[in-house]
């Protein structure tokens with residue numbers, strides 16, 4: 001394998017690992033703020049109980065997000081020097097604003113949010129919680145601006161092969177940014193909802209039927225049920241936007257080779273990049289045309305239009321894009337079914353959490369990390385779908401790669417993978433360990449903040 | 463945009479200064495919390511908990527200065543960024559894995575089942591060690607001009623060890639300030655050991671630097687340039703002696719002046735760093751690329767600078783607030 005493919009694999013592994021944790025923290029920050037504010041308003045202990053459990057998960061996820069993020073910021077230099085040399089004038093300021101407006105805000109107020117409740121007044125603690133949540137949202141905003149600009153670049157001119165900014169508002173509000181940002185934030189809220197619902201259902205099942213678990217479970221299920229239709233709608237709009245600016249990607253998502261109308265929506269197929277056709281197609285006639293053009297016989301550009309006269313292929317590999325798109329949409333549909341069914345059961349005769357039968361609780365536990373699956377699948381669709389371009393129409397991925405010897409990249413790739421797999425298992429294990437510990441009643445019932453108090457045997461950072 | 467003369471001249475300088483400032487703040491702030499990790503093997507379980515509590519609210523923000531430093535390098539000097547980081551590919555990867563391990567071990571040690579705490583403690587130490595060694599190695603390689611020869615790598619290994627010991631020194635002074643009683647006395651001993659790493663490290667780099675290039679040699683030893691530099695070694699020497707004398711007598715009654723060793727250590731770092739910056743200016747890749755050649759387009763730098771003028775003071779402000787809130791001896795850290 002050459003340096004290019006290894007660097008791509010390493011980058012994909014790193015960003016995939018990184019994105020897992022921001023997807024949780026972006027929304028969990030707001031969820032914690034919600035618990036905290038509800039407690040301030042009602043004084044009911046159950047909100048604080050929920051807060052105390054989830055703040056631990058937050059701290060853990062945040063640490064994972066930060067350290068893997070630091071890795072990300074070095075990758076540009078170690079593996080993709082050409083990226084910054086070509087579009088640094090645009091990417092640079094965006095990254096700088098992310099660091100200055102978001103990272104420091106989160107990092108400093110995180111300390112106060114986690115450990116400061118007994119040292120600062122309640123309002124300052126609530127403010128710190130807000131600022132952390134706001135900071136994570138800002139991080140997501142700036143990085144999505146950059147990423148979207150890479151998909152739909154505008155507001156710049158090329159001088160001697162280097163991009164120079166001409167209009168910052170065009171760069172920031174590039175055509176795909178609103179959709180991508182909205183879709184990502186919703187993805188984060190859904191990921192977080194299903195995580196909270198799954199872990200709470202787990203605690204409920206093993207007998208930890210406290211008020212705190214009850215409100216967390218209820219809040220999470222209703223949030224998921226409300227947000228998933230919005231997500232599907234925004235996803236659809238996102239797809240329409242992509243069709244306009246990156247038609248090759250949409251053709252790959254649909255597995256659609258020849259330009260034409262009456263395109264079926266393929267439920268199953270095995271795209272064959274060598275033979276340039278699909279095998280074993282099963283589809284719903286005309287539906288893809290209808291979704292993408294809102295007419296049953298609407299014309300959609302096929303992949304064969306993206307091969308240059310000389311036979312150079314200017315579209316991404318079809319199979320990975322085709323499949324990851326289906327995984328994302330499939331997961332979205334599963335989320336829809338589960339969250340609506342669970343809501344209906346809870347609403348029926350107002351039975352609340354008691355209305356959830358065991359199989360439903362098990363299903364929720366199974367869906368705990370469904371948000372991760374959909375998010376990763378979505379990003380694979382987006383990013384692989386942009387290939388061979390790194391910045392659409394401006395530079396290819398190949399032009400950016402560093403000339404580091406392949407064995408060196410391979411060795412770091414393996415090292416990262418080992419560390420990541422270890423940490424990922426530890427992370428999931430510890431979340432469920434904490435849930436079991438809480439259900440046994442340990443650590444519950446500690447007096448509510450913010451009164452300073454000495455506890456001789458308390459573990460630090462807990 | 464032309465108020466202060468040609469922006470292609472002063473903007474690169476301003477950004478080099480900003481970058482230098484964030485590296486300096488980074489090595490001091492993350493230096494002390496990496497140092498705390500390096501001292502882990504010398505502490506027993508309860509002491510480890512207190513040491514962790516002394517850095518808990520800060521370490522995350524401390525590391526963000528590294529992100530800012532690399533960010534500024536990347537933003538302001540893109541071609542230097544590529545050249546430096548590809549040359550240092552392996553040590554960077556080792557540092558990153560080290561940072562990952564210690565960052566997460568910090569969280570896991572308090573949340574994982576008790577029998578596994580030992581494992582995470584060890585990983586916290588291992589991660590801190592990897593990070594410190596890798597950074598020291600990179601420092602040595604950078605001073606030597608980023609060429610991979612055996613001699614240079616050997617020098618890098620030397621600076622790696624010195625920097626690790628230097629970090630453990632500043633870590634120990636932090637522990638002196640943030641704890642009391644037995645642990646504090648222990649930390650005084652650690653500091654007495656660690657100060658040698660710092661002295662040897664600064665010494666080695668000072669000896670090597672002028673011989674890397676004639677240009678730097680001239681800066682150091684020709685009249686009158688030498689006069690500008692002269693106060694640095696003199697003041698550093700004085701500081702070391704003062705620190706040494708002070709450490710012999712610590713801790714003072716009623717914990718007076720427990721902050722002084724940390725401040726003195728910080729001053730030492732500042733001077734060592736100032737000397738390096740003075741020597742290498744105007745190069746960002748030693749002897750190959752100056753900050754003026756490597757700089758990004760002025761209009762991009764300008765738009766960052768505007769933001770920086772507002773944001774950096776704010777960041778400083780709330781960083782100070784956070785140190786103020788968590789002032790005093792480290793207490794048990796709790797999430798409520």
Ligand code: HDD
Nearest residue numbers: 180183184187232235236239242329332374375378379382
């Ligand atoms: C919980 C996560 C989640 C769920 C349930 C969905 N998505 Fe999604 N999707 C994402 C999470 C996501 C994502 C990870 O956030 C992506 C990657 C890049 C982006 O902006 O969002 C994404 C990308 C993405 C793209 C690629 C756009 C591009 O970059 O060109 C399209 C067309 C859709 N989505 C459409 C949908 C549709 C029609 C869904 C209906 C079920 C759907 N998504 C559910």
Ligand code: HEM
Nearest residue numbers: 007008011012015016019143146147379380383384387397
């Ligand atoms: C967060 C979720 C993201 C995921 C999961 C993701 C995933 C990927 C994947 C899988 C590739 C490899 C494509 C291929 O090999 O064909 C890739 C490429 C790339 N992405 Fe992303 N990406 C994400 C976000 C971003 C963002 C926000 C940026 C920029 C700021 C970015 C920049 C790049 C670059 C520079 C490449 C080129 C290297 C390569 O092709 O592997 N990505 N990404």
Ligand code: HEM
Nearest residue numbers: 021022025062065066069070072073103136139140143526
């Ligand atoms: C190439 C792409 C990326 C780079 C270079 C990058 C870099 C970083 C860095 C350095 C941090 C740590 C900040 C700190 O020190 O506090 C971080 C955290 C974060 N990143 Fe990324 N990131 C990338 C992609 C993404 C994407 C795609 C998202 C989300 C859509 C994202 C959202 C966040 C958030 C919300 C945080 C803070 C919360 C947390 O750490 O969990 N990042 N990122």
